[in-house]
Amino acid sequence: MRISDVLSALKTEFPAITHSKLRFLEEQGFIHPVRTNSGYRQYCAADLERLRYVLTEQRDRYLPLKVIKTQLDDLDNGALESDTPLGPRVATQDGFTPAQAMLRHLSDIASAANVESKFVEELYEAGILREHIAANTDADRVAFAEHDVEIVRLACALAEFGIDWRHLRSMRAGADRAVALVDQSVAHLAGRSSSSSRAQAANARTELAELLARLHTVWLRDGIAELN
Structure with missing residues (x-):
């Protein structure tokens, strides 16, 4: 398949998918399309399924790319059984x-x-x-x-x-401040003109959001433990 074929196959489930996103995931080692003599990328069915797995884990479980990469490596090595596939979303x-x-x-x-x-x-x-x-x-x-x-x-x-x-209004305001912090933290990537940098910024935002959410959860659990 050509890159346009892959985008077409994924677009229904993942409307925000772009050329730059695919190339970024390739740079990160998630897929390894072959190159023709003229330099064009060609993807196989396995590449498409790996992409669908990565995008689904990001969308539905908010997993950082490092975690998803480890999961795929474990699957490749037979050290981890795949969970029940998550259904597509039209x-x-x-x-x-x-x-x-x-x-x-x-x-x-x-x-x-x-x-x-x-x-x-x-x-x-x-x-x-x-x-x-x-x-x-x-x-x-x-x-x-x-x-x-x-x-x-x-x-x-x-x-x-x-x-x-x-009470929820103040909590929402705190979440807004966290979003602003995430945006500020990746501004140096988002401001670059290359499509690869923009894709990297999008993934960095997802991972930062997950880290902040985990930290907040740990603080809550720690505080509740002290109450008990």
């Missing part, structure tokens, strides 16, 4: 899955999360929920992502312990 042209594309209103989220609309409206007014601009569309086309349903469900569970939108 996406619309704007980059949203069909389920996400339906979440155009707060009432859609309330219905999906099985909560009252008033509860979702409070979260939205407090800034806990935010609209997302759909990719490759006019700027005024917005939607709520699938993970917003999970946010509502978690907020509903927390409300049973007396933790409401007032």
